[in-house]
Amino acid sequence: MTQLTSTRKDFLSILSFDPVDLERCLDLAAQVKADRTLGREAPTADALNGRHVAMLFEKASLRTWTTFEIAIRELGGSVVALQPDITLDRREAAVDVARSLERWVDAVVVRTYSHRQLEEFAGAAPRLRVINALSDDEHPCQALADCLTLRERWGSLRGRTVAFVGDGNNVAASLAHAAAMLGVHLHIASPEGYQLPHAAVQRATSAARHGARLRLFTDGVDAVAGADAVYTDTWTSMGQEAQTEIRRRVFAPYQVNEGLMALAKPGALFMHCLPAHRGEEVTADVLESSASIVFDQAENRLHCQKALLLMLLAHNVGG
Ligand code: CP
Numbered sequence: 244m245t246q247l248t249s250t251r252k253d254f255l256s257i258l259s260f261d262p263v264d265l266e267r268c269l270d271l272a273a274q275v276k277a278d279r280t281l282g283r284e285a286p287t288a289d290a291l292n293g294r295h296v297a298m299l300f301e302k303a304s305l306r307t308w309t310t311f312e313i314a315i316r317e318l319g320g321s322v323v324a325l326q327p328d329i330t331l332d333r334r335e336a337a338v339d340v341a342r343s344l345e346r347w348v349d350a351v352v353v354r355t356y357s358h359r360q361l362e363e364f365a366g367a368a369p370r371l372r373v374i375n376a377l378s379d380d381e382h383p384c385q386a387l388a389d390c391l392t393l394r395e396r397w398g399s400l401r402g403r404t405v406a407f408v409g410d411g412n413n414v415a416a417s418l419a420h421a422a423a424m425l426g427v428h429l430h431i432a433s434p435e436g437y438q439l440p441h442a443a444v445q446r447a448t449s450a451a452r453h454g455a456r457l458r459l460f461t462d463g464v465d466a467v468a469g470a471d472a473v474y475t476d477t478w479t480s481m482g483q484e485a486q487t488e489i490r491r492r493v494f495a496p497y498q499v500n501e502g503l504m505a506l507a508k509p510g511a512l513f514m515h516c517l518p519a520h521r522g523e524e525v526t527a528d529v530l531e532s533s534a535s536i537v538f539d540q541a542e543n544r545l546h547c548q549k550a551l552l553l554m555l556l557a558h559n560v561g562g
Pocket residue numbers: 303304305306307308377385516517518
């Protein structure tokens with residue numbers, strides 16, 4: 244029997260994991276990916292038997308919801324899709340939602356706005372496992388899939404350089420945390436006023452291992468020099484829609500196009516968490532180019548979240 248369970252109750256951030264947990268999660272994700280062809284014969288097919296996992300999404304989602312639902316089902320657990328009007332702190336206090344759910348389900352996957360509120364929600368229910376499916380500050384499930392995708396391409400990640408060009412947002416923050424823990428150098432190029440928040444920089448710097456270095460730039464050209472991969476995300480995240488027009492203007496020089504890709508290392512990969520906006524943060528030709536691994540990232544959401552659920556919820560898995 245292989246002991247999989249993480250000692251952490253929740254997964255609210257990449258930093259909820261220590262470096263050993265993070266490496267173990269990626270190893271396990273690769274294993275469940277390979278085992279998927281076995282279907283119901285896979286060693287983890289009943290790992291969540293009798294377990295209930297609720298889904299509470301306050302924002303839209305294609306990839307995250309779908310991959311969690313499939314992951315839970317393929318591990319033998321049951322999905323409880325909460326009604327869309329069940330939100331944190333509108334109908335009732337977020338802590339009361341958590342304390343109620345704790346009496347019925349083993350875990351809840353939450354996509355919400357305030358990261359602090361998510362922490363309070365998780366803190367209110369000591370027996371409820373809480374998974375961050377995206378908050379305004381972090382998107383740790385995305386970073387797991389990004390790292391698995393790069394590992395598949397490169398083998399070891401240590402010493403590689405990724406350039407993130409665009410908003411210093413939730414996706415950039417979780418990528419910064421994961422890169423630091425895995426020994427990846429990260430360059431982030433953002434306009435003044437839209438850089439990665441100081442707290443995220445500090446946490447990434449404290450978590451850095453194997454000489455990983457985080458560098459902030461204001462010019463995308465400087466950031467992509469020497470990069471093995473170039474990553475971007477939407478200029479306007481969910482909840483920021485009122486700023487769309489101003490963001491279009493501010494971020495226009497940060498578009499990832501063929502010209503910018505040509506300044507990265509030869510053979511550099513293109514990454515995007517999706518949804519993408521062709522002609523804004525990325526041109527259609529880059530998104531559709533052979534350098535683009537965006538759908539590998541999307542696929543790996545499934546395998547990484549299976550691994551995460553196993554680590555949080557399965558006591559032991561035969562192996
Ligand atoms: N990348 C990602 O989280 O996609 P969704 O918003 O569709 O879940």
